[in-house]
Amino acid sequence: xxxxxxxxxxxxxxxxxxxxxxxxxxxxxxxxxxxxxxxxxxxxxxxxxxxxxxxxxxxxxxxxxxxxxxxxxxxxxxxxxxxxxxxxxxxxxxxxxxxxxxxxxxxxxxxxxxxxxxxxxxxxxxxxxxxxxxxxxxxxxxxxxxxxxxxxxxxxxxxxxxxxxxxxxxxxxxxxxxxxxxxxxxxxxxxxxxxxxxxxxxxxxxxxxxxxxxxxxx
Numbered sequence: 757x758x759x760x761x762x763x764x765x766x767x768x769x770x771x772x773x774x775x776x777x778x779x780x781x782x783x784x785x786x787x788x789x790x791x792x793x794x795x796x797x798x799x800x801x802x803x804x805x806x807x808x809x810x811x812x813x814x815x816x817x818x819x820x821x822x823x824x825x826x827x828x829x830x831x832x833x834x835x836x837x838x839x840x841x842x843x844x845x846x847x848x849x850x851x852x853x854x855x856x857x858x859x860x861x862x863x864x865x866x867x868x869x870x871x872x873x874x875x876x877x878x879x880x881x882x883x884x885x886x887x888x889x890x891x892x893x894x895x896x897x898x899x900x901x902x903x904x905x906x907x908x909x910x911x912x913x914x915x916x917x918x919x920x921x922x923x924x925x926x927x928x929x930x931x932x933x934x935x936x937x938x939x940x941x942x943x944x945x946x947x948x949x950x951x952x953x954x955x956x957x958x959x960x961x962x963x964x965x966x967x968x969x970x971x972x973x974x
Contacts, residue, residue, distance in 0.1 A: 761923070765794035765889070766851065767864045768835070768844060770939065772808045773818050773964060775956040777937035779829075781891055784932045785864060786828055789889065789919070794864070795832045795851070796823065799842035809943060810969050812836045821959040845878040848885045860923050861886035867893040867929065874907040883911055883925050890929040946970040 767782055774796070782794045798815050808815065816836060823831040834850060835842040844863065852861060863886045865873075870890050873879055882888075888911070911927040913919070918926050937955050945952040947970065953961055964970060 761858065761860045762793075763789065763791045763860045763862060764851075764855065765789075765791040765862045765864050766797060766832075766848070766886075767794060768797040768799060768842070768847065770802060770808050771796065771798045771815050771819055772810055772939045773815065773942055773956060773960055773969070774822060775937050775939060775942055775952075775960070777935040777955075779822060779957070780935055781932040782864065783828065785862075785889055785891070785930070788930065788932075789862065791828075791862060793830050794828055795830050797832045797835055797847055800836045800838060801841045814963075814967060814969060818960045818963055821963060822957065825959070843877040845876070845882050845885075848882060852885045857923075863888045864891070865889075866891050870908070870927070870929075871904055873927075874904050879907070883927075886924050887919050887922075888927040890927060891932045892929055893934070943970045 765782060765785060767778065769778065771778065778796075785791060786794060796819050798812070798819055800812055810818075816831070816833060819831045823829045832851075835847060838846075840846075848861065848863065855861070863882070865888065867890050873888075876882065908927065911925065913926045913928055916928065919928055942952045942955050945955065946964070951961075
């Protein structure tokens with residue numbers, strides 16, 4: 757039964773702004789793991805980061821530029837509409853209830869976030885709702901604490917067949933082509949007076965220019 761289900765990827769983040777480092781690896785993961793769609797879920801209040809540089813509306817508009825011309829990406833505003841911190845568990849629980857048992861969920865993250873995963877809100881319950889696809893990052897230092905290592909060992913798998921045979925509960929680390937791009941880099945490029953055309957899609961770059969975003973030093 758599991759193999760016949762549609763597969764949905766979910767990528768959360770500040771997207772401040774969204775760039776090729778968000779988009780292109782997800783396209784690769786969709787091909788590799790047969791994801792029929794990837795939800796982009798911008799957060800409003802991150803439990804881990806300070807306030808964003810662009811407003812929620814601007815960040816949503818930039819994401820909508822991407823999803824408006826894509827058959828893969830879907831914009832999801834639920835976290836922007838909350839007044840509480842953007843917890844992954846709450847988002848996944850809501851999505852799982854909406855799609856019921858018809859869709860298998862894959863949460864997408866970078867390896868740099870993996871070693872903080874045990875400290876997220878309700879991490880065990882997250883693993884009861886989805887599989888987790890981790891994009892390997894060169895140079896990422898493992899958190900070798902016994903607690904983190906033990907927690908992750910319960911879920912890490914190296915056999916893709918386990919993702920096929922079950923609907924949730926596994927963390928799979930996979931290689932994707934790496935793009936040395938960050939939202940911080942985009943903002944710093946703009947603040948230095950340069951044009952980040954090679955870092956993000958043309959529609960997003962045009963939106964940033966029209967709205968004079970990220971021009972002022974933080």
